[in-house]
Every structure is written in structure tokens, then in C-alpha cells.
Amino acid sequence: MNKVELAVIGAGPAGLAAAIEAAQLGVKVVVFDENAQPGGQLFKQIHKFFGSREHRAGTRGFRIGQELLAQTEELGVKVNLGSTVFGLDKRNLWVLKEGKTEVYQADAVIVAAGASENALAFPGSTLPGVMTAGAAQTFINLHRVLPGKKVLMVGSGNVGLIVSYQLMQAGAEVVGLVEAAPSIGGYGVHAAKIKRAGVPLFLGHTIAEAIGEHQVESAVLTKLNESFQPIPGSEITLEVDTICIAVGLTPMMELARMAGAELKYVPKLGGHVPVNNDNMETSITGMFVAGDVCGVEEASSAMEEGRLAGVTAAEYLKHIAGKAAADRKALIREQLSAIRNGTFGNKEHLKDKVKEENTLGLRFSGTPSKDELDSCPGVPSEGRLAKGPVAVIECVQEIPCNPCEQVCPKGAIKVGKPITSLPQLTENACNGCASCVTACPGLAIVTVDRTYDENKALVTFPYEYLPLPETGATVHAVNRQGERICYGQVVKVRNNKKADGTVAISLAVPEEYAMEVRSMAKGGTK
Ligand SMILES: Cc1cc2nc3c(=O)[nH]c(=O)nc-3n(C[C@H](O)[C@H](O)[C@H](O)COP(=O)(O)OP(=O)(O)OC[C@H]3O[C@@H](n4cnc5c(N)ncnc54)[C@H](O)[C@@H]3O)c2cc1C
Ligand code: SF4
Ligand code: SF4
The missing domain is CATH 3.50.50.60 (FAD/NAD(P)-binding domain)
Known part of the structure; x- marks a missing residue:
């Protein structure tokens, strides 16, 4: 002993x-x-x-x-x-x-x-190619093995959102993310990342079946009614070779x-x-x-x-x-x-028992709405935007986080207490240096310079995919939904060691798209 x-x-x-x-x-x-x-x-x-x-x-x-x-x-x-x-x-x-x-x-x-990760049983769920999201994450991040090329993610909690993003970083295509609830379960900033990459979100849907002879070849999704029952005739078939389960x-x-x-x-x-x-x-x-x-x-x-x-x-x-x-x-x-103070805090210990409650009252569809952006304390006014480079902080949910506040050399961002408060921008203190762009773990900040050129604006956004574009290259600029809305010219690629792999890319885009362009298409060189 x-x-x-x-x-x-x-x-x-x-x-x-x-x-x-x-x-x-x-x-x-x-x-x-x-x-x-x-x-x-x-x-x-x-x-x-x-x-x-x-x-x-x-x-x-x-x-x-x-x-x-x-x-x-x-x-x-x-x-x-x-x-x-x-x-x-x-x-x-x-x-x-x-x-x-x-x-x-x-x-x-x-x-x-x-x-431990929860399983989900459905016809075909025992086929090779169906795995938990954690297993896929172990494959790519520990063993450097891509489990498949075309992936369906089931579940939109933080695990489903983060592993989808990491699968794309590893080179897979995420063909879709399916969620039974009518809204995203995880952090909006994580969802926004995969939306910008163009991943379709199937909210109010579930997986009905995995099809394949020896391994997954496709997945059938079905829409759910308000009682979470399948709606006959609403089936969609997606060609995939991997189905990742992230259901809690x-x-x-x-x-x-x-x-x-x-x-x-x-x-x-x-x-x-x-x-x-x-x-x-x-x-x-x-x-x-x-x-x-x-x-x-x-x-x-x-x-x-x-x-x-x-x-x-x-x-x-x-x-x-x-x-x-x-x-x-x-x-x-x-x-x-x-x-635990924010919208997502759900665990509270009492003296002698565990309290049961649900503080999650959020309905998020993947990208911040116009109303959310208009009332967001991190988004500068039109007047300030007209004056030169400035940060645009599209962080609209109460999450426990403040690196943006800590990194700003001008003290232009305030989160304060509690740490779940939304970041507030003091727009006239900001000089558009873009330090916050690469420091934000949610990749929720860009800088916009509407004075860059007579008819061009400069948008600087965070980017974590390889290969990086060359300076001078023309690329497809994408909006918050991942739609290719215009071409942009790469003016600068800042790969600062301190930012640990998060690269700031500055793209010159037509001025009218300054408040729409939020990233570039992966490998999207013209
Ligand atoms: C995909 C994903 C993304 C995440 N992203 C974030 C994030 O961005 N931010 C964040 O704050 N959190 C994140 N989390 C959550 C975070 O990782 C977990 O909440 C955290 O790891 C929990 O810590 P833990 O020590 O309780 O458990 P774990 O990290 O799971 O550690 C438990 C350990 O116990 C060991 N163990 C279990 N049973 C035994 C046994 N019988 N004998 C010996 N050893 C045993 C296991 O091997 C394991 O190493 C994420 C989780 C996942 C899955
Ligand atoms: S762009 Fe620079 S000055 Fe402006 S808020 Fe971000 S870190 Fe601060
Ligand atoms: S660093 Fe700031 S902007 Fe980024 S996710 Fe955290 S609180 Fe939001």
C-alpha cells in the first residue's frame, strides 16, 4: 500500500x-x-x-x-x-x-x-466515418491525420463550432453544420468564424441517416418542427465522407x-x-x-x-x-x-446542493444581426469611420473575455467589470493600429480605413488559414456570411510572432464594401 x-x-x-x-x-x-x-x-x-x-x-x-x-x-x-x-x-x-x-x-x-462525449444513434451511425468531434480533434491536432475531406458537423455548441473551424484549418471542407435547436448553442464569435468561411448552418434540422456501403458516403438531414419532430419531405442529402458528433x-x-x-x-x-x-x-x-x-x-x-x-x-x-x-x-x-456572470454561465454551487437553472436565453443564428451591430458599443460611428483607420469590434454577446482591453496601447477599449461586459470602443482614442485584431481570441475585430484611397477602403482582418496570400495578390473578399462579394488587393500581411499564428491581412476593397468585407475566401486568390 x-x-x-x-x-x-x-x-x-x-x-x-x-x-x-x-x-x-x-x-x-x-x-x-x-x-x-x-x-x-x-x-x-x-x-x-x-x-x-x-x-x-x-x-x-x-x-x-x-x-x-x-x-x-x-x-x-x-x-x-x-x-x-x-x-x-x-x-x-x-x-x-x-x-x-x-x-x-x-x-x-x-x-x-x-x-466524456455523448453519442448519437441514427440509421448508419455505426458506419466508418462517423465519430465524435473530440475524436476528429484528436486526429487533426495530436496525430496530424485528416479523418476525412468532406465533413458534416452535428451540434453547434462550442465543441462543434471550434472543431469545425479546426477541421477547415487542417484542410477539410465542412459541408454543413446541423443543429436541432433554432439557434446556435455556442459562442457567437465561434459561429461567426465558420460563417465567414462559408459553412452552411442547418438550424432546426437533425441528421436522419448516414448512407454508405463500407463507409459514410452521404448524410440525410431532415427539418424539425417546433416539437422537434421530423417534417416529412424536408430531407436534404449532403455528400460527405465524415460525420462528427458534437452533442454535448x-x-x-x-x-x-x-x-x-x-x-x-x-x-x-x-x-x-x-x-x-x-x-x-x-x-x-x-x-x-x-x-x-x-x-x-x-x-x-x-x-x-x-x-x-x-x-x-x-x-x-x-x-x-x-x-x-x-x-x-x-x-x-x-x-x-x-x-459565470454572462449569458452563458450555467453552473452555480450552493452551500449544500447543486442549483438547477438555465440562464441561456439567447437566440443566435450565426452572424450578428444589423440591430445587434447598430447597438454594439464596439462599433464606431459613421463620423469616426470617415476620419481614418479605426477598430470595429463585432462582439455582441456577454462572454467572459477581455484580451482586447488588455492589448490596446491607447486604452481605447473598455471591458471593465464584470469581465462579461461587452467591449466598448472610445472611438476618438483609437488610432487603428490593429493590435486588437490579432489579440482577440474570437477573431471578432477588424480595422477599417475609409480614407485609404479616393474610392478604396482598407479592411484589416485576422486570418488563421494556410497558405497565406502574397502581398499584392488579388483575392476574393467575403462578407460575414462567407459570400464572395468583391475582389480585394492584399496590401499587407502581418505575421507577428507575438500574435502566435493569427495573421493580420490588410485588403484594399471598393469603398462601398468597407463595412461588409470581413475576411477573404480561403485559398481564394483570383
Ligand atoms: C473542442 C473543445 C474546445 C474547447 N474550447 C474551450 C475554450 O476555448 N475555452 C475554455 O475555457 N474551455 C474550452 N473547452 C473546455 C475545456 O477543455 C474543459 O472544460 C476542460 O478541459 C475541463 O477540465 P477538466 O480538468 O475538468 O477535464 P479534462 O480536461 O477532461 O481532464 C480530465 C482528465 O482526467 C483524466 N481521467 C479521467 N478519468 C480518469 C481515471 N479514471 N483515471 C485517470 N485519469 C482519468 C483524463 O484522461 C483527462 O486527462 C473546450 C473543450 C472541447 C472538447
Ligand atoms: S486598433 Fe489599436 S488603438 Fe484601436 S482599439 Fe485596437 S488596439 Fe486600440
Ligand atoms: S477579446 Fe474582446 S472583442 Fe474579442 S472576443 Fe474577447 S471580449 Fe470580444
Whole structure:
């Protein structure tokens, strides 16, 4: 029997953050993860994350994972990889490593096992070519293998939207994205990215069937009525070789259940979750939870919950006490509630039970509407646009994010508190430098210079596809819907190292399209 002071199950953002916090307070921590690499979901995430500077906003997910790992190493945390915890009885762990079972007795345990992807059954769903979005993401971002060339994505939550974008970056064509609800489930800025790439969104539709002899060759979609029932005769057939399923995640609460922790079914949190209080304590003394295992959310909140669980565990293990512990926890809780403040925050921990509620009241169709843009505090006035280069911030939803505010050298963007407030542009302070264009993880900012030439405007937008266009090339300029509306000439391609792969492209376009052009067609050179 191996003795451990604190065992953390899961080396994702929640588990690593918990281990770091507890180790900083002097706890001896051992982390177990079944994967060969630590970082959980983060190692597949090549996109820049939202959040604040403290959450490493604007940093690509896999880099956040690397940073967390470096911190655990510095603090002497032992990370056991390839170690599957298959048994948990209060604070005793049974671990399978290299075909052998090891037993650990821990003084305290933090379960941070994350969530698993939901499946969807339909005729043909067992054909090769049907896979979860996470599997496709693992193929492209970890193994550098393209699972298919023509993809249908099922589900418009952040996972479906982000993986669609990444599949296109990897070279696939996303033939469509289908969503049963009448509106997009994930962040509007993610949806806007794939709309600009011309991906058709089939809202109020579902997949009826996958067709193919030995593998997927096509997919049949059907429209749904208000009761989510198929409307006969509305079928559409799309030629695809891959169907990705992104229909939600389910907390991996099996170990907590095995240990006897009290559970509660909360649909908005993804299913059964271990009941926990605002210290991340479960109903079992000395057992704590953090991250997606106690309700599917995001890496930023998973890290904060991990930190909270780490402090609580350290307090339980008598490494910190009284006011010092209370102050530390209060600070983390403040950060957590700031992240959850917006339209998308759906997880709230009460003293002794998990609250069930739905704060999602949004109806988003993929691109910001004219009304939304007209009332958006980030969009400059006609008068300011007439004066010269200026930022146009098309961020119209309350998401926890502020890199635009942090990066602006002129202090022209204000998000303030809470962090979910919409960014406001002080238009006369902005000089159109375009630093915010590449810093925004949502790729929601462009600069527009209507004074560029007598009859040409210069639009500078973020771009993350290869190959990059040559300066001087004529390309197809696209609008928010991805429609090729005019030609543009590439005036500048700024590939700044600091922007970590997000390139600013400046395109000279006919003046009348200045407020329409928002990107260029991928590989769309004339
Ligand atoms: C496609 C996609 C895009 C995302 N984009 C963003 C984003 O832009 N911003 C953001 O904030 N969040 C994003 N997220 C969400 C974020 O990745 C998760 O919320 C976060 O990773 C949850 O952290 P976690 O530590 O709870 O779980 P995970 O990251 O899932 O880590 C859990 C770990 O536990 C291990 N484990 C599980 N069971 C066992 C066991 N029995 N024994 C040993 N190890 C075990 C797993 O191997 C895994 O490594 C995204 C998620 C996906 C899928
Ligand atoms: S373009 Fe430059 S000055 Fe204007 S808001 Fe963006 S970062 Fe600030
Ligand atoms: S505009 Fe600002 S708040 Fe909106 S996604 Fe971009 S960086 Fe975040």
C-alpha cells in the first residue's frame, strides 16, 4: 500500500490547477492520469482561449497545458501518466499502470476526471466515418491525420463550432453544420468564424441517416418542427465522407459514485454530478471535486474550481487555516462568479446542493444581426469611420473575455467589470493600429480605413488559414456570411510572432464594401 497525502485524479486544467494550489501551500501531491500526456482536453486545443490575463486569455489551449505542467514540475508534484484509477473507496485508490495494479491510500482526494462525449444513434451511425468531434480533434491536432475531406458537423455548441473551424484549418471542407435547436448553442464569435468561411448552418434540422456501403458516403438531414419532430419531405442529402458528433458532454462521475458520494441529476450541467458545496467538498469527508466532472463548463472555470479544491484540501490537511484560507478561497470564488456572470454561465454551487437553472436565453443564428451591430458599443460611428483607420469590434454577446482591453496601447477599449461586459470602443482614442485584431481570441475585430484611397477602403482582418496570400495578390473578399462579394488587393500581411499564428491581412476593397468585407475566401486568390 502506497501512502499519499493528496491524490488528484485527472491531469486536466482542473486537476493540475488543484495540484499547483495545494503544492504551493506545502501539500505533497500525486496526480494520476490515464493519458500518456498531461493536460486533459487542453492538449487538443490549438485555438486561443477566452478569459482574463489570470486565465491566460488569448493563449492557445495547448500552451496553457504546457505552462500548468511546468508549474507542477517546479513545485515537485508527481504526475503519474498512463495510470488509470479504476477503483475509489473513500480515499483508497486502485490504479492500473503498465498492466499492474497499484493501491494508494490518500489522506485526501480530488476527483477531476472531466467529461466524456455523448453519442448519437441514427440509421448508419455505426458506419466508418462517423465519430465524435473530440475524436476528429484528436486526429487533426495530436496525430496530424485528416479523418476525412468532406465533413458534416452535428451540434453547434462550442465543441462543434471550434472543431469545425479546426477541421477547415487542417484542410477539410465542412459541408454543413446541423443543429436541432433554432439557434446556435455556442459562442457567437465561434459561429461567426465558420460563417465567414462559408459553412452552411442547418438550424432546426437533425441528421436522419448516414448512407454508405463500407463507409459514410452521404448524410440525410431532415427539418424539425417546433416539437422537434421530423417534417416529412424536408430531407436534404449532403455528400460527405465524415460525420462528427458534437452533442454535448457528460460528467465522468463514476469514480465519485463508486466511492459513495451523493449525486444529483442536473441536465444543464450534463447529467449526474457529485453534490458539492462552495468549497468543492463532496458528501464524503476528505473528497473534493473540480472541473467538468461536477458540471460541464470551460477550462477557465475548471482551473478556478481546481484552485478552490486545492486550497480546501490543503485546509483539510492542515497546511492553511482560518482567515488565510478563507481569504484565498473568497478571492477564487470572486473570479469564478465573474466568469459565470454572462449569458452563458450555467453552473452555480450552493452551500449544500447543486442549483438547477438555465440562464441561456439567447437566440443566435450565426452572424450578428444589423440591430445587434447598430447597438454594439464596439462599433464606431459613421463620423469616426470617415476620419481614418479605426477598430470595429463585432462582439455582441456577454462572454467572459477581455484580451482586447488588455492589448490596446491607447486604452481605447473598455471591458471593465464584470469581465462579461461587452467591449466598448472610445472611438476618438483609437488610432487603428490593429493590435486588437490579432489579440482577440474570437477573431471578432477588424480595422477599417475609409480614407485609404479616393474610392478604396482598407479592411484589416485576422486570418488563421494556410497558405497565406502574397502581398499584392488579388483575392476574393467575403462578407460575414462567407459570400464572395468583391475582389480585394492584399496590401499587407502581418505575421507577428507575438500574435502566435493569427495573421493580420490588410485588403484594399471598393469603398462601398468597407463595412461588409470581413475576411477573404480561403485559398481564394483570383
Ligand atoms: C473542442 C473543445 C474546445 C474547447 N474550447 C474551450 C475554450 O476555448 N475555452 C475554455 O475555457 N474551455 C474550452 N473547452 C473546455 C475545456 O477543455 C474543459 O472544460 C476542460 O478541459 C475541463 O477540465 P477538466 O480538468 O475538468 O477535464 P479534462 O480536461 O477532461 O481532464 C480530465 C482528465 O482526467 C483524466 N481521467 C479521467 N478519468 C480518469 C481515471 N479514471 N483515471 C485517470 N485519469 C482519468 C483524463 O484522461 C483527462 O486527462 C473546450 C473543450 C472541447 C472538447
Ligand atoms: S486598433 Fe489599436 S488603438 Fe484601436 S482599439 Fe485596437 S488596439 Fe486600440
Ligand atoms: S472583442 Fe474582446 S471580449 Fe470580444 S472576443 Fe474579442 S477579446 Fe474577447
